[in-house]
Structure formats: structure tokens, C-alpha cells
Amino acid sequence: MGPTNALHVDASNVEQLQAWDGDEGAYWAAHADYFDRSASPYHEKLMTAAAIATTDRVLDVGCGAGQTTRDAARAAAAGSALGIDLSSQMIDEARRRAVAEGLSNVFFEQADAQIYQFAAGAFDVALSRSAAIFFGDQAAAFANIARALRPRGRLVLTTWQSLADNEWVREIMGALAAGRQLPSPPPNSRGPFALSDPDRIRDVLTGAGFTDVNLEGTTAGMWFGDDAADAYEFVLGLMSWMVRDLDDAARQRALGELRSTLAAHDTADGVVYESAAWTIQATRKRPPPEGNDP
């Protein structure tokens, strides 16, 4: 499936639009409950750090199927929450869920957060769960989000720590590599580890107009399915691109290795891998007082 419409995005985000507004977004929308359950240890950390007040106006960047946006809207009962995302499928799913949950102060829009023309200072809090790692231009995207926040408005993000701390990426990618030497996901470039290095996180956010950057590390078991068979379906649905070009023998080897690692991580709580993420908090700097310009 190709992109469902011609949303205008920054040139650096065209491939992301094709993926998230295509097959990948459709898969995420159809399996939103699985992804939400996987993210649950970090979701609680994010929402606690966000400390949303009743009257807050909340922006959720890369909201996906909108669990974070809907929870923000419940917390901001006399305020509102806007979720934006590249994926029309996930935005549709988020709207459907918001209606089913009877929420009237939550809104969703398909848009590129990097260039969307937010009203200046329109939000008290900006959230983002595992989405900022996909921005094509981190500096531009965070500067745009900073403008959308009022002075002293708060930013709260969840991002992954390094590959070394995330067993789930190493094990699942390693199994599907089936002996191939695949390049490790590079640190600092777009993808899971784009915002894993604390120094880089501080540099990007202070450069974009934030201050008081604070990182809290969390390690948690990450759930992939009720049992190995359930997790196999879920993971393969997401990662089948990794075995698409293999010949039959190599594909069988990769699938066998995937089954083995999932079986080895099958516990009483389902299939669980070690993972580690940052909960990042920052505050939008106050603009300098007028008349201070040279």
C-alpha cells in the first residue's frame, strides 16, 4: 500500500511518510493494543513526568493510535489534547478510540511535526512517546515544538537508551539476520537510537530553545506477546521485510532463530525482553525581554 494522501512533509521526512502512512502505519493501527502493552512500563513514566494539570493544553507529537493523547485529555479535563502524526491509519484509529471512550477535548491531525504551523505558545505541555527518534531534522523539529509551547512550557519525551541496553533489538534483529552481518542501527541517526546519547539529547534540546534538560533512565521487561506463538505472529508481521529477500533456506533459518529466541524469553508474564529507555524532561526557555537586542 502506498501513501494514502499527499500530505506535505519536509523533504527529510518523505520516506517516513511512505512508511508510516503505508504498510507500517496500517500494521501499527491494527495492533495498537499490542504496541500499547509493550510500551506500558514507559507509558506510566511518561505520564507521571508530564504531570498534566486540569487546564493544560497538551500537544502529543507522533501520537500514533493516541493512547498518550487520550490519557493526556483525561488528565486535562478542563483543557485539551492535540495528537499529530504522519500516519492517516493511526490517526483514524486514535479518533475512533477517542469517540468510543467519550472524550470531547481530544483532537487529532495528520501532520509533520517538524514543519506544522502551530500557533505560537499554544501549548503548556508537549509529549512524545518513541516518535521524536524519527524526525529527519532534529534541530528543526524541536525548534518548531519549542515555538508551539508557551515560555516555561514543558517537553516530556520517551526515547530508547543504547543498543547495548536493549536486548529486544539485539535478539530479534540478530535472529532475523540469520548469520548475515547487518549494520548495527547507528547511534545518533534516525531510528531507535537517534536520541540515546545523553550529551546529544542535551545539545539538541538546548540548541532548539529548551533548558533544564533532565534524563531519567528506566529498565523494564518489554512484552511481545502472550506466548511464543503469539509473539512470533506479532514480531514477524512487523519485521517480515528483514527476510523478504532471503532464499528459502536462509529464510527458514531466520524464522527458526526467531522462534528459538521467542521461546527462550517465554515467561509466566508472556514473551519478555530486557529494554531501557529515557524519560526526558525539558522546559522552553523564556524569550529575552524586549529591547535587549543589540
Ligand SMILES: C[S@@+](CC[C@H](N)C(=O)[O-])C[C@H]1O[C@@H](n2cnc3c(N)ncnc32)[C@H](O)[C@@H]1O
Ligand atoms: C514508534 S511510533 C510511536 C507511536 C506512539 N507515540 C506510540 O507510542 O504508540 C512512531 C510514530 O511517530 C510518527 N512520526 C514520525 N515522524 C513524525 C513527524 N515528523 N511528525 C509527526 N509524526 C511523526 C509516526 O507516524 C509513528 O506513528
